Amino acid sequence: MGTGHGHGHGQATSESDQRWLAGALAVIVVFMLGEVVVGLLAGSLALLSDAAHMLTDAAAIALALWAIRLAARPAKGRMTYGWKRVEILSALANGLTLLLLAAWLTYEAIHRLINPPEVTGGLVLVVALIGIVVNLAATMMINRANRSSLNVEGAFQHILNDLFAFIATAVAGLVMLLTGFARADAIATLVVVALMVKAGYGLVRESSRIFLEAAPAGLDPDAIGAALAARPHVAEVHDLHIWEITSGQPALSAHVLVDPGEDCHAVRGDLARLLADEHHIEHVTLQVDHCAPTVLGITDGVDHCKDPHGKEHRASAGSVTSPS
Known part of the structure; x- marks a missing residue:
């Protein structure tokens, strides 16, 4: 009987990737704190939902960084593959977080469609425009990291969806400012929810395939x-x-x-x-x-x-x- 074993190491996440993620995390945390304050003052669900999403963004990036460091540990003892699957756990957690947050925002948005509160459209518009710039910078940072890693892709999807959220919020703020249509805030939230569900489902599906030992896409x-x-x-x-x-x-x-x-x-x-x-x-x-x-x-x-x-x-x- 003969046996053979070849070794492959895939594409490792480099130290430069970790620096890009850390930079995006710093930008997100600073802006998130400011957005919470303004969202409470303006009474905007869209802004508060963006802030909540940014909190999950910060958690997603922090989790991705932790998973990268843990996955770099060598295989030994009972961990015969090392800790590489931790990155997939991180991606799964990011996907589930997006879906749970989407469910909560859907409930809140429907409530506000029925009973729309008074929202300060001008303040919402200004913060949303700043948010677009901040999230665009964070998205570009993470995009320069190794997105072939499902772990990094999970963090990227969080930030990308937040960018879309700010664009929708800016449109809602402009509509409210020009027309006084308060329900635009809730409608913008529902648009963001749809994007979050799409991204969250994709992350859960791909990470679940790996945990279920399914053959990778492209390999029949x-x-x-x-x-x-x-x-x-x-x-x-x-x-x-x-x-x-x-x-x-x-x-x-x-x-x-x-x-x-x-x-x-x-x-x-x-x-x-x-x-x-x-x-x-x-x-x-x-x-x-x-x-x-x-x-x-x-x-x-x-x-x-x-x-x-x-x-x-x-x-x-x-x-x-x-x-x-």
Whole structure:
């Protein structure tokens, strides 16, 4: 029996990325404190909702920074993958926060649509315009970090949605200033809610896929299994699993049966190169065995695995069958 293991490290979040995130955090916190004061004075739900969203923005960035530092710890002891999944936990938390905040703002906005309070439109407009500048700066900072990390993307979505929120708030403030239509404040909040739900759902979906060990987007297990089975001297591939350790770090494991008399180590090396070159999977674990001469046709099952997981990919015309 032969085994092989290739190692891939994905795209790490650099120290410069952390500096961009820290800079965005400082900008957000300073403005958030000022916005709370003005929102209370103006009686604006849109401003207070923006401030609440900015609080989650600050928490999202702080959580992302903490997750980055924790994920950088080396693998040891029981943490055989290290702490890399903490970044996905951070992304999931950011997504859930967006959805929960959206639910609360929806309730408040509907209440204000029914009974609109008096809102100081001019003050709302001024603060919103400042908020656009502040959030645009923060968005540009985080955009320069490594957004291939779902953790960084979660923080980015928080800030980007807050930018949209300020744009909607500015429009609402202008409408109230020119027409006195107080419900514009609540309508602007509902627009922001729609954007928050979209971003939050996307983060929850992608992080959940990683936690459920689903194959990453763009990697088709059936196609990869067939490609492996079609390589020279490979009789069958089964127990094929493809997942992500963390965002940008795909991993694969499989049980490979090799024709009798062939070099298992050479076959394993060929398959590892195929996976790295064609599919960019470098963290690979392959269990490689010779199939017994008496079961070359492999029609009566595989002695090595009494209960193989998933489909069996066989060398005969690249066929794929389900395990019995």
